[in-house]
Amino acid sequence: MKLVKIYANKNFKNIEFEPEFNVVIATIFEKQKKKDTHNLGKTSLIHVINFILLGSFNKKIFGNKIFNGVAFYGELALNNGSYLIIKREIDTNTKISFKINDTKTKGFLIPKNWDDENLAFDKARKKLNEHLGFDVVPSYDYRKSITYFLRTQQDYLDVYKLDKFKGKHIDWKPFVFELLGYDSNLIIKKLSLEEDIDKKKEIIRILKDEARINVNDRDKLAGLLDIKELEVNEAKSTIDKFNFFQQDQYINKELIESLDNQIQILSTDRYRIAYDIDKIEKSLANISEQINIEELQKLHNEAQLLFPVELKK
Template sequence: MKISKIYSNHKDFKNITFNLKGLNVIYADVKSTLSEKKNSHALGKTKLTHLIDFLLLKEVNKTSFLISHKSKFINHTFYLELYLNSSQYLTIKRTVQANTKISFKLQDQTTNNYTPPTNWDYKDIPIKTSKTILSKFLSFDFFHNKQYTYRKSINYSLRTQDDFKDVYKLNKFTGGRDINWKPFMFDLLGFNGELLRLKYDNDAKIEEIKALIGSYKMDYGVNVQERDEIIAEKSILENEYKDVETQIDKFNFYNQDKK
């Protein structure tokens, strides 16, 4: 799969056609003077990755620039054209205003002059269902029989500057649980990530059991030493009970009555 085009219905958006046979670079030719404080930063490189992520069906909230500046993008409709491994072109339509409704169109040819399709194969589909549809279109073998989808790999492809601090662990996972990223990375490196996931699940269950035992100790005020004393006392009582029971069984009421 390759990104073929990104375009919009809004005239102020600079439509983009990607080179499918080579490398694509965002290049800045800075012509301003140093005193103008303009340079190759703040060109929108990161914003472009966020837009691609949005069009690959990331669920957004107010932290997204499209939502935090919704008044500026309220009338924008964005289109992402993908060149699939099947040699077909898939167009994904997503608006900012109704960003949970997605449309798809599969075509044998690329669109001309950034003109979006008029008839959609899937129209205004809820985002959760749309992710499943897109997964089927992408048809990546790697994600078959996995507990995650293509979305898991998106951030590894669309890295921010902070994501390069650790090759394997993205910045978003800092301070989080290893189970959220290590099993995926294990799979990606050719190992069985499911084994690692099960290991983390078992670790979590062990901690839950330990916490439950701790709560019982707090509730009933029983420590290890007291528990052992209770068990010993219980054993003594059981032995005494057995002795009494044996003596009763040995006592013959019939013979005593004959005397």
């Protein structure tokens, strides 16, 4: 794949690239107004190319009013010999259009008809990935590799780690590993293990903070545990040596003797109560049913006791 042209409907100087080698040079024509070559648009060109190749929308760059209503077009020479034109507008940057031609277009003509028009962003990325057919690192799509060729100044600080890769190593190192001809699964496995180790270390740290246990006290705690284990073993040994059979015999004999004594006492009480009941019943049987009131009154008078008048009635 090669960039052939970049152009826009307005506010942009159209560019047609040379087939072999291209250099972007910033030149100052009005030295009184501009003393250095910074902020002349060199880096912005990188962002425009990235935008056309369906990079994420950079609001910091394209939020400028100068880009309002701008539609960018990029013409690419594909590996199969055909030419692909991409259309992406600033205002509707998630809608992408594609046009395939057998030959390179003349000038900077905007196609009237599109093979795929206003495709959704994710679908357009997949479509562009099919058109480009990158086979150097087939396990990754074109966006992963193309970012290594679209470098800003900060991306040159580290040859392999671009400025945009500020996240985890696993997000970019496997690709570089495979790009250099190695099996990326090896580095993925290594980084995954390192990440797992870091997570476990963090869990250990949290547990230590929650338990508030000093690592230096480990030997002391281990010694205390050994002492407790010895105490438990001694208790088990003592229990195993204890003769429960003889103790059970003694307890059973004592219980039987106690119950026998209680039975004898209860039997004696029962006999005595039965004897008393019999005597009472015999005494009650000899009582006369006829009562002599006069004799009873005479008895009360002799005892100087009040004899109720109601009894005479």
